[in-house]
Structure formats: C-alpha cells, structure tokens
Amino acid sequence: MQTIVFDLDDTLYNQLDPFRIATNKILPVTFTDQEMEEFYLVSRKYSDEVFEAQMKGEITALELQTYRIMMACKDFGCPIDQETAHKFQNEYVFQQRQIKPFQEVEILLSQLKNAGKQLAILTNGEYYHQLMKIQQLKLHRWIPEENFFISGALGVSKPDTQVFDIVEEKLKAKKDTMVYIGDSFQNDVIGAKQSGWKVIWFNHRRHPQPTTSISPDAIIEHPEELLEYFSSKEKSANR
Structure with a gap:
C-alpha cells in the first residue's frame, strides 16, 4: 500500500x-x-x-x-x-486559528483516502502549536490521529533522516512505498530523499531550485497541479 x-x-x-x-x-x-x-x-x-x-x-x-x-x-x-x-x-x-486547507488539498485528501492510500502528517514545530493547526484544519477527516507526527513530540526534526525513519517504522511502511509532499527544499526534499523516499516539492512560492545533487521526483507550483499529478498517476496505474 x-x-x-x-x-x-x-x-x-x-x-x-x-x-x-x-x-x-x-x-x-x-x-x-x-x-x-x-x-x-x-x-x-x-x-x-x-x-x-x-x-x-x-x-x-x-x-x-x-x-x-x-x-x-x-x-x-x-x-x-x-x-x-x-x-x-x-x-x-x-x-x-482561522486557517483552512487549500480547496484542492481537501479534494485530494478525500480522493487519496477513498483510494485506500495510507495518509500521514510530518511537521516541524512545538507539539501543541502544531496540533492546534492540525485540529483547525480538521485533518482528522482524512488522517487518523496516530498518523500525526510532530517534531516537538518526537525529539528530532526534519531534515534529519532519523525523523523520516521513525515515521516509516511507526506506519509499518516500506521505503519504496513512501511519498513525501512539502514546500521546503532543505527540510522536505533533502531530508526525505536522503531517507530513500519519493518527494514532491510543492514549490508554490517559486523558489529557485538549489544547486545540489539531490532533486525532487516532481515539482508542483499550484495546489491544482497536485490534483492533476495524482489523477494522472492513477490513470497510468489503471491502464
């Protein structure tokens, strides 16, 4: 899975x-x-x-x-x-405390959940502050509480590969099935790629890509593109 x-x-x-x-x-x-x-x-x-x-x-x-x-x-x-x-x-x-998810992200999370994907959150930050935002976004509609991973509770943060290994182990997932989606090249792309995960860089701020040997598997610049990306992957898998 x-x-x-x-x-x-x-x-x-x-x-x-x-x-x-x-x-x-x-x-x-x-x-x-x-x-x-x-x-x-x-x-x-x-x-x-x-x-x-x-x-x-x-x-x-x-x-x-x-x-x-x-x-x-x-x-x-x-x-x-x-x-x-x-x-x-x-x-x-x-x-x-008033934040809402990107509309396209809400649609994507529903589609992924309905498709039987295992979903999780991995975020850096102080535990209760990040949990407040998770609750405000009502992410429990798609993701079980045990799949919320916050660095402040884990004692290690991105881009340290240890935090990705912890998540992988707790989710009982195989490395070649892991996909990470994040906006930070340093924390998200480098950390996840060094852990052997596939990575989608959600670069909606259009940062220049750093000169490094590490590259994301895909670059997305708008929430709508995330929907299109997973839709095309699903169609390819069903051919």
Missing part, C-alpha cells in the same frame, strides 16, 4: 494568509503583495535560523517568534520593540 505523508505549514494551507492579516493589523507598515511575501519569507529565514536552538530548549518558542519578526522588521526598515513583537505573535496565533 502506498503511503503519502504531507508537511503541514505552507503545504496544506497558505501560511501567508494569517501572517498578512497580523502584519496589517499590528505592524506600522504598508506592503504591496510582493513586498508582503518577501517580508514573510525573511521572517521564515530567521525562524529557521534559530529553530534548532528552540528544539534543544536553548530558547523558548516565544523567543523564537519574537526574534524572527523583530529581525524581519529591522531588515525592512521598520524596527519594532518587544512589546509590539508580542502583540504581533498573539494576533498571528489568533489568525492561525
């Missing part, structure tokens, strides 16, 4: 949406759509920069969250103080 594992943030839903609303409500800036996306990506860069420190308990989740938005604001010439950073984070979390 084929096992398809999804990343969570910016793969199953548009992570920019809650970020945009929080920015417009709290921060003293006005951005074009392009500038907003660039601002978001810079904040993610700073988040990734200190993520391992947070995983090791060297800094708190709030310290990571405060650091990333303060540094992004500094880079964009609109520095903020810690109090404003806390207000931003509170609003960001509130907006994350």
Whole structure:
C-alpha cells in the first residue's frame, strides 16, 4: 500500500494568509503583495535560523517568534520593540486559528483516502502549536490521529533522516512505498530523499531550485497541479 505523508505549514494551507492579516493589523507598515511575501519569507529565514536552538530548549518558542519578526522588521526598515513583537505573535496565533486547507488539498485528501492510500502528517514545530493547526484544519477527516507526527513530540526534526525513519517504522511502511509532499527544499526534499523516499516539492512560492545533487521526483507550483499529478498517476496505474 502506498503511503503519502504531507508537511503541514505552507503545504496544506497558505501560511501567508494569517501572517498578512497580523502584519496589517499590528505592524506600522504598508506592503504591496510582493513586498508582503518577501517580508514573510525573511521572517521564515530567521525562524529557521534559530529553530534548532528552540528544539534543544536553548530558547523558548516565544523567543523564537519574537526574534524572527523583530529581525524581519529591522531588515525592512521598520524596527519594532518587544512589546509590539508580542502583540504581533498573539494576533498571528489568533489568525492561525482561522486557517483552512487549500480547496484542492481537501479534494485530494478525500480522493487519496477513498483510494485506500495510507495518509500521514510530518511537521516541524512545538507539539501543541502544531496540533492546534492540525485540529483547525480538521485533518482528522482524512488522517487518523496516530498518523500525526510532530517534531516537538518526537525529539528530532526534519531534515534529519532519523525523523523520516521513525515515521516509516511507526506506519509499518516500506521505503519504496513512501511519498513525501512539502514546500521546503532543505527540510522536505533533502531530508526525505536522503531517507530513500519519493518527494514532491510543492514549490508554490517559486523558489529557485538549489544547486545540489539531490532533486525532487516532481515539482508542483499550484495546489491544482497536485490534483492533476495524482489523477494522472492513477490513470497510468489503471491502464
């Protein structure tokens, strides 16, 4: 049986949406759509920069969250103080409680479940925060609770191959049946490929592909393409 594992943030839903609303409500800036996306990506860069420190308990989740938005604001010439950073984070979390899956992803998950595929989630992040988003997206409609894998609970995070091995073992799956879908080249593509899984890079932010010997098995730039990809695979299998 084929096992398809999804990343969570910016793969199953548009992570920019809650970020945009929080920015417009709290921060003293006005951005074009392009500038907003660039601002978001810079904040993610700073988040990734200190993520391992947070995983090791060297800094708190709030310290990571405060650091990333303060540094992004500094880079964009609109520095903020810690109090404003806390207000931003509170609003960001509130907006994350309103998130919805990409419509095409909802259709895809239903199709895959009906086709008898084993489905799972593998996401980096603090356990309860990621679980909140899983619950808000109502992913239990397609995926059983025991197939939600969160790095904060596992003690190891992507791209470490150990976390992919843990998921593979817990799902009782064979390596050649594993498919991973995620938006991060570093965490998702490299991690899963080094673990021997097939990988679909959901590159809807249209990042340039890094120069490396590792390549995804497919590159998708729009949620609708995910539907088309699996539909074509299903048709090929039935010929």
